[in-house]
Amino acid sequence: MPSPSSSATRNPFTEAETPAVGVALEHLVKDFGSHKVLKDVSFAVSPGEIFVLMGPSGSGKSVLLKQIVGLEAPTSGRVLVDGRDAIDPATREQVRMALVFQSGALFNSLSVYDNLALYPREHRVASEAAIREKVMRALQIISLEDTADKFPSELSGGMKKRVAIARALVMEPQLMLYDEPTSELDPVTSASISEIIATLREEYHVTTIVVSHDRDLALNIADCIGLLIGGELIFNGTPAELRASKDPVITDFLNPKIDLKNPRFKKLAT
């Protein structure tokens, strides 16, 4: 694995080098009315690093991703992407960020090809011939070249996620974010998605933040893991440190025991 401090993202299509970016969250708080979703979350991701943010469902992981790409403003604190405030619209003009949504969020009215070609066409970064080359290369990387003319409704869940990754790849991002990339997938497809994420970082040194509760993904591909529980970051360290942790909250999250004699739902009911 490359060093997390790698400072350049190699453009997958032109082999040119563009700087990978670092991300820093400083005392991030996000409230929805009286509901506190994120409570003073701080961590940093070095350029070229894979940071996996784990946590149970509803712990605020997806909300945190939206703060990083500037889709939502924090209640207090700030997110710095390459030293720029994420909520500033100019940041998205300066830094190419790609977010792969949990559902894939492909444009249903566009074919797979047009989904991938949208970014370069809209930003006029290449000729139509060059865009075709980029799109087909991105589809080749995720082994879905034959889906170019299909529509999202004709794809399986795993294929949609891979196409969403390819669409992000065409953007030649400096920062890639994945929201639950392996949820609702079978173990083999999940493993292939994890491999794609690791390979993209390895090949192109793109800074990567993955939000997931997939233990196998986190322990196998992460340089650094954060554990978010109840809106608080209770752990931030390497996979080895996470495995070695004796904290009962962490061990219970990583290795939950199924206790049929004392089921949790009955405990909750009483």
Next chain:
Amino acid sequence: MKQITAILVGFGSTIQLLVRALSYTATLPRQWARFIEQCYLIGYTTLPIVAILSFFIGSVLALQAGYSMADFGAKEFIGTLVGLSMARELGPVMVAILVAGRVGSAIAAELASMKVYQEIDVLETMNIPPARMLVLPRLAAILVMMPVLAIIADLVGWYGGAIVAKYTHAIAIDPETYFAALRHFMKFKDVVNGLMKAEVFGFGVVLVSCNIGLNTSGGPREVGASVTKAVVVSLILILVADYFITDVLQQIFP
């Protein structure tokens, strides 16, 4: 109080969306394909229902007025009544109502589902403003297609009235007399007046529907709620704006 706040917030966000969309006007030439697609969806696909409805509005006007005017011996002026009513009021208002029901609802549904299924979020992370890609081509298309639809509505309505006037036994006005009366009393400004109204109504319907669609939050159920809201708000907008525009136009073109 809560509802007044919601109305003011809705009004403010609509104006903001308009300003944002207009700030991308220079990008319109390179969005030619999208503009043409929207012209097709807004104009061509709405045309059959506009024609059918206008035909029967003109017909029923001639029928209703024909019997009454025949009693007063004024049935020769049916053409004037149908012509002026269609051009100044019923043509633009009925076309706008159809556009609200057919186009506004479709726009709200499409944008609302794009919002609910995070496609709008994807556009924003790609630094592609939805106001540029989704709103501007639609606004440009309605500006071009609305007068076309209104003119067709006027013409079909006039001919509908003419056919009824000729073939209804109690009226029995020949088309020459009908159209002579229509031409004699109707002025060019009456048609222009109607087209200006149609333009304002159509633009308002599309803008409001885009804004409601883009501000949808929640799950798939909210898509339906947004469609209903878009149509209801559009209808209120058309009828309220109709009064004020009529008043202003009467003063400008007495």
